Amino acid sequence: MRAKVSVLIPAQNEAAHIADCIRSVAWTDEVVVVDSGSTDGTAEIARKCGATVVPFVYVPGGPKKKNWSLESLEFRNRWILILDADERITAPLAGEIETVVEQPTPRHAGYYINRRLFFLGRWIRHAGYYPSWNLRLIQRGMGRYERIPDPDPANGDNEVHEHVLLDGSAGYLKEPMDHFAYSGIGSFVEKHNRYSSWEAQAGRWYLDPQPGHGSMAVHLRLRRAAKRIARTLPFPDLARFVFHYVLQAGFLDGAEGYIFCRLLAEYEFLIWAKQSASRIAPI
Numbered sequence: 001m002r003a004k005v006s007v008l009i010p011a012q013n014e015a016a017h018i019a020d021c022i023r024s025v026a027w028t029d030e031v032v033v034v035d036s037g038s039t040d041g042t043a044e045i046a047r048k049c050g051a052t053v054v055p056f057v058y059v060p061g062g063p064k065k066k067n068w069s070l071e072s073l074e075f076r077n078r079w080i081l082i083l084d085a086d087e088r089i090t091a092p093l094a095g096e097i098e099t100v101v102e103q104p105t106p107r108h109a110g111y112y113i114n115r116r117l118f119f120l121g122r123w124i125r126h127a128g129y130y131p132s133w134n135l136r137l138i139q140r141g142m143g144r145y146e147r148i149p150d151p152d153p154a155n156g157d158n159e160v161h162e163h164v165l166l167d168g169s170a171g172y173l174k175e176p177m178d179h180f181a182y183s184g185i186g187s188f189v190e191k192h193n194r195y196s197s198w199e200a201q202a203g204r205w206y207l208d209p210q211p212g213h214g215s216m217a218v219h220l221r222l223r224r225a226a227k228r229i230a231r232t233l234p235f236p237d238l239a240r241f242v243f244h245y246v247l248q249a250g251f252l253d254g255a256e257g258y259i260f261c262r263l264l265a266e267y268e269f270l271i272w273a274k275q276s277a278s279r280i281a282p283i
Contacts, residue, residue: 002029003098006075006140007083010056010065010159012036014085015045016183022049024088027098030076034069036157042085058157065157066145075140077101082136082164086180087115093175097137100173109168110138114176120184120256127250127261128243132179133172135164142167160195163220185259192267200274237269 005028011018012035022031031051035043036058043053054073056065063071066082079101083089089097093113100111112133117124124130135143145162182188230239244250245261253260 003027003094004029004077004101005079005081005097005137006030006032006077007081008066008069008073008075009033009046009051009083009085010036010069011038011042011046011085012157013038013040014042015040017085017180018042018046019049020088021083021085022046022051024090025081025083025094026050027094028081032069032073032075034065034073036065056157063147064145064159064162066159066162067147070144078140080138080140082138083177084179088178088180090175090178093173093177096173096175100137100171106139107169108171109142110135110164110166110170112170112172113137114173115179116176117179117181119182119188119260122253122256124250124253124257124260126248126252127245127257127264128248131176135166135170136177137173138164138166139168160198185263188263192263193270196267196270196274199271200278231268231272236272237265240268241265 005025007025007028007030009018009021009031011033014021015038018033022033025031031049033043033046033051033053034056035046035053036056043055046053054069056068058064062068070080081089081097100106113136114130115132115134117129117132143164143166145159146165148162182191230236230243233239241261241264244264245258250257250261
């Protein structure tokens with residue numbers, strides 16, 4: 001019998017990833033792909049792989065895919081596993097999740113899952129990217145994503161740094177999942193050019209959860225606060241490179257680690273440059 005888990009995969013133009021993602025959760029009872037108008041065949045591939053596909057149209061000011069899905073869809077199971085299309089659940093992790101959901105009295109409202117990032121074919125073990133804890137397994141109705149103000153409706157359904165606010169305690173699973181975020185350097189640059197525009201516009205927000213809507217883990221709050229402070233310092237791109245490559249030992253990941261840390265620094269520079277450009281009066 002399949003595990004009583006409902007998998008939520010938000011997607012847009014993920015034809016290169018969606019099949020492998022769905023196959024990695026074939027042991028679950030339900031897989032739902034919420035698709036934002038993909039034009040590359042993502043929805044068709046997902047259906048062929050046995051997933052239920054639900055179309056989603058973003059309304060500016062309204063909930064984005066993940067929150068809309070958690071609020072609107074009638075998942076058949078008590079436990080929901082939220083997975084990005086470029087992530088994979090490993091066999092050991094699947095077994096661990098099955099053990100958790102079979103408990104008649106759950107110990108926690110949700111569970112953090114560690115994530116291994118692969119870049120240019122190499123697992124980035126250092127640079128501050130492992131361990132990387134993400135709250136992805138939650139009980140239905142016990143969590144939602146924070147709603148971050150988006151100053152530009154043109155950004156659309158762009159979900160970047162939102163975290164789950166959980167109504168209850170959280171546990172930690174031992175086994176990691178795999179993350180294949182970038183097919184190459186071009187993929188990294190394309191994604192982070194979009195992400196930097198979003199961060200440059202919404203960069204001064206900070207979470208202020210409404211009463212009764214759960215809380216964010218302390219380590220995430222501290223990381224976000226540290227990032228805000230760091231971006232007030234001179235040369236934030238240089239500071240980020242030193243942090244990831246030197247202080248977090250990214251140099252131990254070889255050439256791939258050096259490239260990755262340099263690209264993170266360039267990402268930080270783009271955010272700073274776009275923020276600065278927005279403050280410069282036109283000549």
